[in-house]
Structures are given as C-alpha cells and as structure tokens.
Amino acid sequence: MAEKDKPGNAMWGGRFAAGPSAIMEAINVSIDVDRRMAQEDIAGSRAHCEMLTATGIIGKADGEAILDGLAMIEAEIENGSFPFRREFEDIHLNVEARLKELIGPAAGRLHTARSRNDQVATDFKLALRNAIDGLDLRFAALQTALLGQAERHASTIMPGFTHLQTAQPVSFGHYALAYVEMLGRDRGRFADARARLNESPLGAAALAGTSFPIDRRMTAAALGFVRPQANSIDAVSARDFALEVLAAASIASITLSRLAEEIVIWSSAEFGFVRLPDEWTTGSSIMPQKRNPDAAELVRAKSGRVTGALVGLLMVMKGLPLAYSKDMQEDKPQTFEALDALTLSLAAMTGMIETLALDEAKLKAAAGRAYATATDLADWLVQNLGLPFREAHHVTGADREARRGEEVAARQAHFGTDAERRAQDHGGRVLRPQRREFRRLA
Ligand code: ARG
Numbered sequence: 089m090a091e092k093d094k095p096g097n098a099m100w101g102g103r104f105a106a107g108p109s110a111i112m113e114a115i116n117v118s119i120d121v122d123r124r125m126a127q128e129d130i131a132g133s134r135a136h137c138e139m140l141t142a143t144g145i146i147g148k149a150d151g152e153a154i155l156d157g158l159a160m161i162e163a164e165i166e167n168g169s170f171p172f173r174r175e176f177e178d179i180h181l182n183v184e185a186r187l188k189e190l191i192g193p194a195a196g197r198l199h200t201a202r203s204r205n206d207q208v209a210t211d212f213k214l215a216l217r218n219a220i221d222g223l224d225l226r227f228a229a230l231q232t233a234l235l236g237q238a239e240r241h242a243s244t245i246m247p248g249f250t251h252l253q254t255a256q257p258v259s260f261g262h263y264a265l266a267y268v269e270m271l272g273r274d275r276g277r278f279a280d281a282r283a284r285l286n287e288s289p290l291g292a293a294a295l296a297g298t299s300f301p302i303d304r305r306m307t308a309a310a311l312g313f314v315r316p317q318a319n320s321i322d323a324v325s326a327r328d329f330a331l332e333v334l335a336a337a338s339i340a341s342i343t344l345s346r347l348a349e350e351i352v353i354w355s356s357a358e359f360g361f362v363r364l365p366d367e368w369t370t371g372s373s374i375m376p377q378k379r380n381p382d383a384a385e386l387v388r389a390k391s392g393r394v395t396g397a398l399v400g401l402l403m404v405m406k407g408l409p410l411a412y413s414k415d416m417q418e419d420k421p422q423t424f425e426a427l428d429a430l431t432l433s434l435a436a437m438t439g440m441i442e443t444l445a446l447d448e449a450k451l452k453a454a455a456g457r458a459y460a461t462a463t464d465l466a467d468w469l470v471q472n473l474g475l476p477f478r479e480a481h482h483v484t485g486a487d488r489e490a491r492r493g494e495e496v497a498a499r500q501a502h503f504g505t506d507a508e509r510r511a512q513d514h515g516g517r518v519l520r521p522q523r524r525e526f527r528r529l530a
Pocket residue numbers: 118178204205208412414416417418
C-alpha cells in the first residue's frame with residue numbers, strides 16, 4: 089500500500105500538525121500539580137541565587153536583580169496574581185519565564201549550575217517536609233482528643249472484644265489510649281521519613297554535578313537540609329523518600345480506618361455504645377430514622393486511596409533505570425492527593441472523637457453480658473482454691489455451657505415446641521453434670 093493510501097490519514101491527517109502537539113502538551117504538563125510547590129520553588133531559587141553570588145559564579149548586580157524578581161513573584165503567588173501558564177510546562181519554567189518578564193536578561197543567569205532534575209527533587213522534598221510538619225500537628229490534635237475522652241471515661245466500663253466477640257470488660261479510657269499509642273507510632277514513622285529525606289539534592293544538576301565551583305553546603309543549610317546528598321546520580325533518581333512518606337501515610341490511614349470502623353459499629357442501633365452529634369452524621373433521603381456515620385465511613389474509605397497512592401508510585405518507580413526519567417513526574421499527583429486525604433481524615437476523626445457521646449449505661453450492661461467476666465472467675469479459682477489455671481479454665485467454661493443450657497431450657501419451658509424440647513433434653517443431660525462439678529469445686 090502506498091504511503092498516501094494508508095487508512096486513517098484522510099480522517100485525521102489534516103489536523104496532524106496541531107493535534108499531536110496539543111496532546112503532547114496535555115500529557116507533558118505538570119503545572120496544575122506543581123503550583124502547590126510554588127513557595128518551595130522560590131525558596132530553592134533564592135538559596136541557589138545567593139550561593140551563586142557568594143561564590144562569584146554570577147555578579148552581585150545580577151544576583152540582586154534575581155532576588156528582587158523572586159520576591160515579586162512570591163508576592164504574586166501569595167496574592168493570587170501569578171500567571172500559571174501551561175505552555176511553560178512546570179513550576180520551574182513558569183517561575184523562570186516570569187522572572188525574565190520582570191527583570192530581563194539577568195533572569196537567564198539563575199539556571200547556572202542547576203537542572204530541573206535537582207530542582208524538582210529539592211522542591212518535592214521541601215513540600216513533603218512541610219506536609220509532614222503539618223500532619224504532625226494534626227496527629228497531636230487527634231491524640232489530645234482521645235486523651236480527653238480517656239480522662240472523661242477513665243472508669244467507664246465497656247466490653248472489650250476479640251474476634252468481635254465479647255471478651256473481657258475494659259475501661260473506655262484503656263481503649264482510647266490504645267489509639268493514642270498507635271498514633272504515636274504513626275507520628276514516629278513520619279519523623280523517621282523526615283530525618284532520612286532531609287538531605288539536599290541541589291548541585292546534582294542533571295545527574296553529573298557541575299563544572300562550576302558551587303557551594304552545596306551553603307544551599308543545603310539555607311533550605312534547612314542537614315547536608316547535601318552525597319551522590320549526584322542518586323540525588324536526581326531517588327524517590328524512595330516519597331515512597332517512605334506514602335508508606336507512613338498508608339499505615340497511619342489504616343489506624344484511622346480501624347478507629348472509623350469502631351465508630352461505625354458502635355454507633356449502630358445494634359450496639360448503641362456511642363452517639364455522634366448531628367454535625368458528623370447524615371440522614372437518609374428515604375428512611376426518616378437514619379443517622380448515618382458518613383464521616384467515619386469516608387475516613388475508612390480514604391485509607392484505600394492513600395494505600396493506592398503508595399502502590400501507584402511503587403509501580404511508577406519499579407523499572408526505572410538511573411537517573412531521571414519523565415515517569416517520575418507522576419510521583420507528585422498521587423502523593424499530594426494521599427497527603428490531602430490523610431490530612432482531611434485526621435481533621436474529621438479529631439472532630440468526631442471530640443464530640444462522641446458515650447452511652448455509659450449501655451456500655452456497662454454490654455460489659456456484663458456474654459460471660460465477659462469468665463476469665464476473672466477462672467483467675468479467682470486459681471487464686472482462692474489453688475486450681476491449676478488450665479483446670480480453672482475448663483471448669484469455668486463448663487459452667488458457662490451449663491448456664492447457656494439453663495437459659496435455653498428456660499426459654500423452651502416458656503415456648504415449648506418439640507424441637508425446643510429436644511434442645512432442652514440435650515441441655516439437661518449433657519450440661520447439668522458439669523454444672524454439679526463446678527458446684528462441688530466451688
Ligand atoms: N516537571 C518535571 C517533574 O515533575 C520536572 C523535571 C523535568 N526534568 C526534565 N528533565 N524534563 O519531574
């Protein structure tokens with residue numbers, strides 16, 4: 089087939105020149121996400137410019153013009169007038185293009201001894217460091233809310249569960265403090281990630297470093313990094329810092345999801361342990377009686393998205409050879425989305441915990457049901473009658489069965505069908521001797 093006869097060409101070939109470039113822009117552009125690293129980008133440029141001036145790599149006048157221009161851009165970003173333009177692809181080129189409009193040719197000296205590769209790694213690290221610091225305050229607020237409930241309900245008795253079966257009575261304070269501990273470890277994981285990411289990529293340039301006599305310690309210190317990253321190829325290739333933050337976020341989101349699940353269960357009519365105030369529930373459009381714990385359900389669901397972001401970035405990075413590949417641009421959308429989801433979840437959970445009203449009578453009644461004190465009885469037999477624990481466990485279990493048999497028998501006596509009478513026989517024959525055995529011992 090001749091080239092000109094290929095099918096399809098006649099259909100869309102006329103727009104070919106315009107089509108692919110527009111599509112190229114659509115797939116290539118990152119400014120929509122990058123704009124949230126605008127402050128960090130300015131900070132990085134400022135540190136780089138001061139270093140270029142201090143080392144004599146650029147002249148003082150140019151350096152000052154650049155710093156003035158960066159201050160203007162920062163003000164534009166703050167007051168919302170900065171023109172974020174898709175044709176300049178990302179935040180780095182947007183800032184540089186605007187700088188040129190504001191100060192002229194001196195702007196062209198800022199990118200000396202720098203690449204967008206070390207620039208973007210720097211921006212992203214700074215943004216994650218800020219995000220971690222913000223999250224830490226939110227974790228602390230949730231811990232404070234839980235501590236408040238723990239103090240209020242230090243002696244409110246409730247059933248503790250294993251397998252979601254009534255296990256042993258505990259206090260609500262004891263329960264709430266379990267989450268305080270979990271959240272403390274969640275904070276610790278973020279703190280670990282923060283310490284490891286706090287090294288500066290600046291100066292790595294594209295991957296090989298630079299022939300200019302830069303001072304990497306100076307830029308690192310100006311940006312609050314502990315030191316420059318040791319290896320320039322690593323500095324532009326690594327995204328394990330983001331993976332680590334997402335791993336910490338995923339684990340923390342699972343803590344929140346479990347607490348959310350407790351709230352969903354506890355606020356159901358079947359449990360009735362707690363009541364969420366109106367502000368944290370929604371009604372049903374058809375069932376007038378409903379008070380749905382939507383916020384708790386959404387916290388539970390957000391953990392799926394956060395964990396999805398971790399898996400997403402793992403897959404982006406999986407097969408990438410060193411050093412930078414454009415694949416790595418896909419690191420930021422899901423990371424920021426996950427951190428936003430976690431931030432919102434922490435805020436919602438803090439609000440719910442602060443306003444959770446416990447039904448103390450219901451909790452206490454539930455704690456007394458389903459033989460919740462059987463372990464205490466077994467312990468009593470060990471402590472007062474000197475039984476080996478295993479035997480005390482057996483005897484207590486037999487007594488529990490006997491009581492269950494008696495309950496069944498009482499019900500059967502009341503309702504009395506054939507099947508029920510058979511059950512009563514069973515209860516009588518099998519379970520009564522065990523009951524006697526217990527009486528003998530006690
Ligand atoms: N927008 C890019 C990113 O987020 C910045 C780095 C671009 N580097 C490059 N060599 N094209 O990853």
